Amino acid sequence: MRLLERPGRWLIILPPLLFLTVFFLIPFAFAFKISLAETAPRVPPFTDIFSRTADGHLQLSVSPANFKYLLTDEVYGVAYLYSLQTAFFSTLICLALGYPMAYAISRASKTTQSILLLIIILPFWTSFLLRVYALEGIIRDGGILNTVLLRLGLISQPLKIMRTSVAVYLGIIYSYLPFMVLPLFATLEKLDNTLLEAAADLGSPPWRAFLDVTVPQSIPGVIAGSMLVFIPAVGEFVIPSLLGGPDNLMIGRVLWDEFFGNHDWPVASAVAIAFLLLLAGPIAIYQYYNVRQQEA
């Protein structure tokens, strides 16, 4: 490496490597450790895993009780399944909405493209919490949607959307749609047009060329976009908490309540660890495609 001498390299590599290891990676080890402890009425509210016995030996006391508890208490299984189901269908709907949008943007002229992208990105950076709140203003019983529909005479009673699954779906789709559009656009933009021309020359009708050429080439974007929607959506807390009802128990909400409501840190840690194991597959897929795209 000519650019920087070998010892100098570590001045660049070490600060972020150490910071992220200590403050992003190691925390998972602590969460695992505490998930094996028990709650205790003290500060911090859990027992020590390592302790010294009277004769100075190190004593290890771990218990898988919290994980067993997750399996026995129905609420966790139900919440995990409900979260997976909600995230899965929201991802499909986002894909159905986002693909034509991304495709349209990729077909636009360069100037229009950058304007359209800015329009899509702008809400992506606008406060997540405030966008969910803004959506509440639209769909609540006396909100704009019901007012308009009532005035038009299309409905005689306000639609009950708030505090239902529909509201949770709307919230997730509304919040995560840009995460789907951007990676899809990134792959569709790089699409090799000569292939489409070749398909046309060989007599393929446009829809056939789209299915045979465009769709297969956009698969990396489909996967990246789906993971960017699916993984955070499974762990969503703000949306089910503000828009959902008591039945819409998503795992993020259970974790939050366990932690802030019940102050049961070990069980909350166990929920987080179990949750992480559940997401390990999708996260690995995302990382794999991401690294491959960056190296390309």
Next chain:
Amino acid sequence: MERRFSPVLFAALSLGIAVLYVPILVLIAYSFNASPLVSVWGGFSTHWYVELMHNRQILQAALLSLEVAVASSTAAVVLGTLTSIALVRFARFPGRLLLTGMVNAPLVMPEIITGITQLLLFVSMLQMFSWPHRGFTTIVIAHIAFCTAYVTVTVQSRLQSADRSLEEAAMDLGSSPAQAFVEVTLPIIAPALISSWLLSFTLSLDDLVISSFVSGPGASTLPMVIYSKVKLGVSPDVNALASLIICLVGTCVMAAGYFMRRAERRRVLDMQIAERG
């Protein structure tokens, strides 16, 4: 390239954009509603904005959020830039895979998991080293961790497209490698640094979940205050506050976009001049 814009595509795009924007526009419109009843229009008024200026709890939370955002985005730009230099310029080093993983994972990791794990770390560290106390410091550290990921992604793509031959020319003319990087490449990637700072700033300003976990008693950021108010339902002063934040963040993002585009135009122009010369 063939530019055809079928009516179906146009409709899909318009619908998508409408879905993204209508709720925000309605919210801003209602922040000027004179009536305290959120569903009745009572005429134009700036009453709720005036009210905000007298709300000490909100002002304090806003100040804390701004301090956290400035501190964490500045640190994240430094760490993120170092990370992208490492990943783009050093093809092989021990820990490369680990570093790649740690900058990509926060982009998808549910915040609730990051939040709880980081809190448990801070609590354990406090037991062992009597540092850090939960509050400003812990929120800043947690925000640096996820902002670094976003900075790395932004700067990395810019660094990849930066022309290495300019740096090599500088070194042939006697610059040290570090000097060549600082004097040649740093100005080229500067717009990406500015825009990633602005983006980190907005991300930090927005964060609710991670801050709620790692914060301590007495340190409430603006999103934490808003969340506890919103939990009670739609209210006109939150509308006013939300409108202000949306305008501030919108300006930041547009500024970020502007810097990126201006840099891109300059780069293209430079290349044209170079080719002619």
